Every structure is written in C-alpha cells, then in structure tokens.
Amino acid sequence: MNTALVDSRRAWLTVVAAFLASGVTLGVAYSFGAFFEAMSEEFGAAKSATAVIFGITTFLFFSLSIITGRLSDRFGPRIVLIIGAVAMLVGLLATSRVQSLGLGYVTYGAGVGIAAACGYVPMVAVVGGWFVEKRAVAVGLAVAGIGVGTLVLSPVSAALINRWGWRDTYVFFAIGGASVLLLCIPLIDRPPGDGTPQPSRFADALASPVFRRIAMSATALGLALFVPFVFVGQYAKERGIGSVQAAVLVGVLGGSSVVSRVGFGSLVRRFGSFRLYRACLAILGGSFLIWFVAGSSYAMLVAFVLVLGIGYGGFVALSPIVISDRMGVAGLGSILGLLYTSPGVGALVGTPFAGWVIDQTGGYRWTIAICFGCTSVSVALLIGLPVDASGRLERAPEARG
Secondary structure: OOOOOOOOHHHHHHHHHHHHHHHHHHHHHHOHHHHHHHHHHHHOOOHHHHHHHHHHHHHHHHHOHHHHHHHHHHHOHHHHHHHHHHHHHHHHHHHOOOOOHHHHHHHHHHHHHHHHHHHOHHHHHHHHHHOOOOHHHHHHHHHHHHHHHHHHHHHHHHHHHHHHOHHHHHHHHHHHHHHHHHHHHHHOOOOOOOOOOOOOOHHHHHHOHHHHHHHHHHHHHHHHHOHHHHHHHHHHHOOOOOHHHHHHHHHHHHHHHHHHHHHHHHOHHHHOHHHHHHHHHHHHHHHHHHHHHHOOOHHHHHHHHHHHHHHHHHHHHHHHHHHHHHHOOOOHHHHHHHHHHHHHHHHHHHHHHHHHHHHHHOOOHHHHHHHHHHHHHHHHOOOOOOEOOOOOEOOOOOOOO
16 A cells, blocks of 8 residues: 555545535435425325335435445446436436336436435545545545535525426436536545455455444434435425425535534544444434424424434444444445445335325324334444444454455
C-alpha cells in the first residue's frame, strides 16, 4: 500500500464524490413521500399498493449493494457510478411516462434502486479504504450526503410537484441526478494498494455469528425505519398541514441526520463505535413514542423526525465503522453489501405492511406501535456481542486489512 496517499488530500476527494453520489441517489429515493399522494390518486391505488414502490426500491438498493460493492472491489468505483447514472436517467424518464402503478414498480424500483445501490455502499467502502487515522470522520462526512440530499430534495420535490406535476418532476430529477453522478467519476478512485482487486468476503461474513446477529438486528430495524419516509408526510397532510410543510418533515429528518452522521463519527474514539451504534438504535426506537403521542401537533412531528434523524444518521455513519472494526477493511464492499441486504428485506416488507395496516385500521397508531416493537427487537439483538474496553467490537480472528 502507498501509505503516503492514506489520509491525504487526494483521499478527501473521494469523500466529496461519496457525499454527492449518496446525496443525489438516496435524496431522490427518500423524497418518494412527496410523490406518494399524487401517484396514489392518479392511479386510484391504496396506500399499501403505492408503498410497494418504495419497498421495492429500498430492497433493490440494499440487496443489489452485494453486487455493486463487489463490482467496485473488482473493477473500481468509476464503472459503478456510470451504471448508476444510466439507471437513474432511464428509470426516472420511464417512470414519468408510466400509465399504471404496476409498471412504476419496475421503472422506478429498478431505476432508483440500482442507482442508489451504485451511489452509496460502494462509495462508502472506497472512502473507508482511503483512510486510517481519520476513517470515522471521513465516513461520517461521506454518508452525511444522504441527509443533505433528503433535506433538500424532499421539500423541493413537493414544490416542483405543486408547480409542474409529479411526471415532469421526475424528468428534472432524471437529468439532474445522472449529471451529478457523472461529475463524481473524476473524484473517485480505488483505495491505495497494490492494484489488485479486493477479495470477496461473503464467506467470512456469513460464517461469523457476530455478523449474523448484526444483520438480524438490521432486518428488524428496516421493518420500521423507512415507514416515516413514506408516511409521515401523508400523516401530516391528513391533519390539515400543507403539502410543502409536510414534505419539510422528511427534509428535517435528513437534516438532523447530517449532524449525527458527522457528530457520532467524531465521538468514536471517546465512546467506541459499537457502544454509539447501539445507542443510536435505541434513540431511533424511542422516537416512535413521540410520533405515537404527536396527534395533530406540527411541533411534535418536527420533534419526532429530529430525534429519528439523529438515531438514523448515527446508524448509517457507524455501520461501516462497526463492521470494519470487526472484519477489517479488505473486501469491505462485499461485506457491507451483504449487511445492507438486511434492512432492505425489512423495508420491502415493512413499508407495504404499514400501508396495509393503515388501510385496514383507518389510522396510524397500530403502525407506529409495531414500528416501536421492531426497533426494540433490533436493540435487543445487539446485547451480549463481544465488546472491548474502548467500546468497539472485538476484532475477529478472520479480520483482514
């Protein structure tokens, strides 16, 4: 390894690329709540049926990260970004012309799902390989792009939909999103090393009881985590809050997650990555209690998404650190791709199920209570894992890099 490049100025360019790529891909995906009502009404679909679009997108984003993470390890991140740009352009342009919700499952789900799989996990894994001393801060800054993208694109989506309609808004996002991904290509490159492809670590991860517990925890978390991204805006609008104000709630969620992504990354040395990770999941779960009692209070809804964003941002920022502490950074793209399949499965089930419960009960209280239960299980699954005196997971015997 060329150690002169590690933690160098060149390394920080990869952080910029990962910030922009994750921001535009996940910002578009997480702004779906702003489109929810317009698409549901045009196609005459129930909440559960419309929510399937987001469930498919999130599932593909996480599950395909296994492939895109491995592609980045083997061929480098630039080809992955090209694939992501094409997927976003074609997928959103096609979605802007669909005449049925079922076709939207394919065009939006595949287009945005593939783009997000290319723009997040592989890029964060690359950033992790470029840093040693400042890895936690660098990864925290890189994943902060998701929060900034959500903060900006959710209210922008609502404003554009009010002015131009949801179809033209997707055209704007298709062209703009693909352009940003292409601009990231010169900034990103393989981590410094001997030039050989990174090894596949699927077998190591699957053989690890600790990794499996973390993955199970992430699945339980995914059942609840993405429900507010789709439904908190709809919840607000049904209580007389304007569409842009309702979309701002998801933006606030993204904004508060930016602070925690950077803040928790900088606190790793003091408190330990796993100790902080577990605390973030507990904070995230507790936020649903605020939603449960919020009623029609916009201030309480803002408090809910603020707290949720803090827990969510910490979860995103610390996941790569927790896994690299345990498994090492060699082949990190393949390991993270496997890990992120877990919340993807949760999202695929959780968001449509939440819509079904809302349709059946005519309200949100049962959905919110179920979300709290799922996050409690997620925290409980982390109890008893091997933690060293510094609050990190103990390094595994099979760790590499």
